[in-house]
Amino acid sequence: MQSKHLQIFLLLLLVAVYKTAAQDAYLVSGRILDSVNSQLRNNATVQVKGTTIGAITDDAGNFQLKVAQKLPIELLISAIGYQSQTFLITAVGKEVNILLQPQAMVMDQVVVSASRVSESMMKTPVSIEKLDIRAIRQSAAPSFYDALENLKGVQMTTLSLGYKVPNTRGFSGTTNSRFLQMVDGVDNISPGIGAPVANAVGPTDLDIESVELIPGAASALYGLNAVNGISNMKTKSPFKYEGLSVYQKIGVNHIDDDLHSPTPLYETAVRYARVIGKRFAFKINADYMRGYDWIANNMRDQNPNANVSVGLTGANNPGADLINNYGDESSDRRTLTLDGKKYVVSRTGYAEKDLADYNLHNLKFDASLYYKLGKGAELSYTYRIGNVTNLYQRGNRIELDGLQIQQHVAELKGSNYFLKAYYTGENTGNSYNLRPLGENMDLAFKSNNQWYSDYSNAFLAATDNGSGVADAQAAARAAADNGRYQPGTQAFDDKKNELIHINNWDKGAALIMKTGFVHGEGQYDFSKYVSWIKLLAGFNYRDYIIHPDGNSYVNPESYTDSTKLNTIFHYYSYGGFAQATKTFFEEKLKVVASVRADKVQYFDPRINPRIALVYTVSQKHNFRISFQNGYRFPTLFEGFSYVDNGGVKRLGGLEVMSKYFGVFENSYVRTSQDAFIAAVNNDINKNGLTQTAAIEKNQHLLIKSNYNYIKPEHINSLEAGYKGILFGGRLFIDADYYFNVYKDFIGQVELTKPDKGTIGVDDSTVFYAYDKTKSTVYRMWTNSTGIVSNQGASLGLRYNLPRQYSVSANVSYAQLLHISAGDALIPAFNTPQWITNISLGNAQIFKNTGFNISWRWQSGFDWQSPLANGFIPAYDVVDAQINYAVPKIYTTFKLGASNLFNKKYYQYEGGPVIGGLYYFTVIFDDNFQRK
Known part of the structure; x- marks a missing residue:
């Protein structure tokens, strides 16, 4: 009903504002x-x-x-x-x-992001990809944001139907804080999450003019953790694009889906822009999308060998940890002694499909005012707000229910300068974490002590009655679970609703974050004052404002002063850069040198230099090479997180945040603890050793932590490339190679801290390590202890055929070269070795009719994350669209399919299964008919 009212409102708005x-x-x-x-x-x-x-x-x-x-x-x-x-x-x-008159293609394309000033795309000092209006309109993707997946070197990770995460050059993840995403130069990060929420608060398809994407490190110019790449989405100016546009999409997904019946998808958008007089203009945008999300239902056991020593494997394993089942994780398991044997047993938990709400909603709105001051200067103000409900993954799967992000942006820009200030605020609404929800549903029914006692008694009763071990385990679980909350019942729904509003993951599941930041930056081009060189300089300042909620964030001063428990605290950074550009040899050689300095609270200043050379053999052949280093500083969550969840405490890695707990100084590496427990159980079950003897025999397997408080991540990056135009301007070639070396790679490691004693001093700590009830598990943000390196290359081709046909293709190669042995924090590369895209299109195959078809393939690869590890199989998909324009009424009809042949695939372990999406779009676009 709400969506119908919104659509009626938008139609009334259309009638009200459209006057000629x-x-x-x-x-x-x-x-x-x-x-x-x-x-x-x-x-x-x-x-x-x-x-x-x-x-x-x-x-x-x-x-x-x-x-x-x-x-x-x-x-x-x-x-x-x-x-x-x-x-x-x-x-x-x-x-x-x-x-x-034709001109060699892309030679006249201008980009800004590569050097923060306008320059020819052919002569950029680093690799850059661009989607302009024409490419966006002709794309076979459902939206401009989806079209990013077809760009050279881009890997997209689909968290949900409305949440995609782009990445370039390796080390991907579901929360990609190494990739900077901007809208008109404004960072649209979610402050608490530490990464953008896809395009939930970004431009609509009606307002996007172009997207520029730089693969690889760009922190020498942008700072702000831009070590894997950046994208900048440029919106339409009302001075240039005036008028009314309306967009209506109707689609369907879950075709031939075992998990759900076919479900409609709707998206409605309106844009209106107007110039008043010669100086003032405004524009407004509104967009609403709803549908039913892709479903994650991977029931592979991540703990298959827990009971090998007693012959219980596969479906008979009572210690199973199923990927998309929550409440059966490591902290929900115990080792039970039954009939003289050691059995690892987990609580039953609940499947994601029983806990999550897969109804997808995204409502966003923005309004902008512009005023021309004269002499090329323009003053503007923009307000953006987005409200989204969909699935997201961090360490666990998260239901974002009513997440709201707001931005206020003020900017003054001239022909050679800009000053910009903005505020971003976030409120996670009624969001909740699926893992603690599953755990606490079980605990609300029966405590762990009671459940394991009932399980043990039922197992012994079954064996006394002659049941085999496997049957006795099944009978024990059924008895212990008798009376628990069942999905689909009113009791289950009532308890779930209660738990998702409790902001304590040991008792409930609410995800509450009310964070924000203020940001200011400026840039000035001094070139007109210096004739022999182009000189550019800029600065930025950012201050995070953290509202402690007691679960995601706490004020670290409250550890010793309880009056500070709800006191707001801050996390600031500032920096500046300078860039000089000089040409030699009759402008055949361009040298670009830049240096950036950043100071982040709790860290010493860091310097990021970049040197790049572009050699122009002719206007049609350009070679480039660049070297830079960069730093990635801990995000808000990496530095300050504070989460209690089912026996696992997650802590930010800053010393001010975690020193109070002494984890780094006195803990075992969690993986070594698991290996130690398994070896002890094996010696008890198979070799007849006593528990004490087995512990003493295998204590050498325990590894003391050598990790420390978090430091900035450092990258050295070398890139070389070529752009060329051949065959009379019909063939465009773009090739690049890169080599990266990372030090102090930021990630998470699980450590186990004994509740008593000091490791290496007290022998009792090894006994605490075996009995999980006498130790605490911490998941700590820290740095890899070794060096990590990777390399890759990509090749992009575009050929203009006769009669307006064009074919394009790109292939990208990525390889993880080196990871230091013995490091428990192994950086997750999470990147296919090969990604390939091929597309064929024609904007005018018949009168007013165009089409585009694209094929995408990527190789299989290993995936690692806190939620699940596994191998992601190779897949290929075909996207297609055909469009028909009716110029007299400024309307275009588009029929398209994403994953035309409905092949089921997934892009990361624990993620949703993706099928075909089929859609029909009507676009009324009087945006270009200026009055």
Whole structure:
């Protein structure tokens, strides 16, 4: 009902705001054609010189302008792949045909992100990918954000239907804090989560103008942990794109799905922009999407060898830890002595599909005001808000229920400078963690002591009655579980609703974070003051504002002063950069040198330099090489997290946060504890040793922690590449190679701290390690103790065929080279060795009709994460779309499919199974018909 009201509201908004002011105006119309083959050209820009009046040609090459100026007027015409030109209009009344001269493709494309100043895409000092309006419209992906997956070198991890995580150059994850994502230069990170929530609070498909993506380290210019890459989504200016646009998508997923019946997906979006006078303009955007999410139901056992010594494996393993089942994890297991044997037994837990709400919702809105001050200066203010409900994964699977992110952005920019300030605030609403929910559903039914006692008694009773061990284990579980909350019952729903509102993961499951940050930055181009060199400099400041909630974050001062328990605390950083660019040898050699300094609270300043060279053999052949180092500082969660969850305490790695607990100084590596317990049980069960003798025999397996408080992660990166244009401008080639070396890689390690005694001093600590009730497990954020390196290469090709056909292909290779042996914190590479994309399209295969089809394949790879480890099989999918435009009513119809053949696959262990999504979209776009 809520969505119907929203759609009615949007339609009323459409009627209310769409008015045409045509008084005292005449019509200028015509067509734009390719001068070589006389093909009609869509997406060409036609503008009246000296005004903001303009249009963009439709798919039939037509344009119309309503002009009130006196004749003659001069039109400025430009299009990607063609030389810009002017055309004089001296009379009206008949259509004009304008011929454009082809230019080698991409040579005239301009990008900003690579050097923070405008430059030719052919001559950027580092690898960069760009999606412009034309590429976005022709993409076979359901949205512009989905289209990022087809860019060279990009790996996308799908957490849910509405939550995708992009990454480049290895070490991917479900929370990618190594990849910086911006909207108009504004970081759209979720402060508490420590990474963007996909595009939940980003631009709509109606407002996106282009996306620039830099694979690899970019922290020398951007800081802010941009060590794996950055993307910058540029939105449309109302001065350039004025008018009304409406977008309606209807789709369906879960076709032929064993887990759910076919379910509709809806998305409605509206954009309205208006220029008032010559100086003022505004735009508003609204978007609402709803559907039913992909389902994660992987029931593979992660603890298959727990009871090998007593012959219980597979379905008979009472200590199973099923991936998408919560409440049977390591902290929910005990070793029971039954009939003289040691059995590892876990609580039963609940499947994700019984705990999660897979209904997906995303409502977002933004409004912007712009004012031209003169001399090229512009002042703007933007407000964004997004509210999202979908599935997310950190260490556990999380139900984001009503997560809300708000941004306020103010910016003053001129031709050679900008000043920007913004605030981002977050409220996780009614979100909850599925693992503690499963655990506490079981505990609400029966305490661990009672459940394991009932289990033991039922097992002994069954064996006394002649049952075999496997049957007795099954009977024991059934008896111990008798009367527990059953999914689908009112009692289950009532208890679940109670638990998801308790903000303590030892008793409930609520995820409450109310964090925010203020950010300021500026940049100035001094080039006009220095004739022999281009000089750029900038600065930034950020201050996180953390509201302690007692579970995700606590004020560390409250450890010794309870009055500080609810006191807000801060985490700040500041830095600056300078960049110099100089050309030599008649501008054939461009040298770009930059240096950045960052100071983050609790750490000494760090310096990030970059040196890059671009050699232009000719305008069509450019070679580049660059070297830089970079630092990634701990995110808010990595530094300050404080979580109690089922016997596992998660702590941020900053000394101010975790020194109070003394974990790093006095703990065993958790994996060594597991190996030690398994060896002790084996000697008891198979070799007849006493428990004491088995512990003393195997205590050498325990490894004392040598980890320490968290430090910044450091990367040295070397990149080389080539961009070239061949065959008269029809073939574009972009190739690159990179080599990275990481030190102090940030990650998590599980450590076990004895409740009493000092390791190496008291022999009792080994007995505490065997009895889990006498030790505490900590999951600590820290650094790898060794060196990590990786390398890779990618190749992108695009060829323009006759009659407006084009084919493009890219292939990326990634390899993990070295990880130091003996390091319990093994950085998860989580990256396929090969990723390939091939697409074929034509924007005008018939009159007003275009299509695009793409094929994507990636090789299998190993996945590691706190939730689950495993092998991800190779998969390939086909996306396709066909579109038909009706220029007279400014409307385009698009029929498409993501995963056309409905192949089921998943992209990470514990993630959802992804099938086909089929959709039909109607776009009314008068955005380019400026009045």
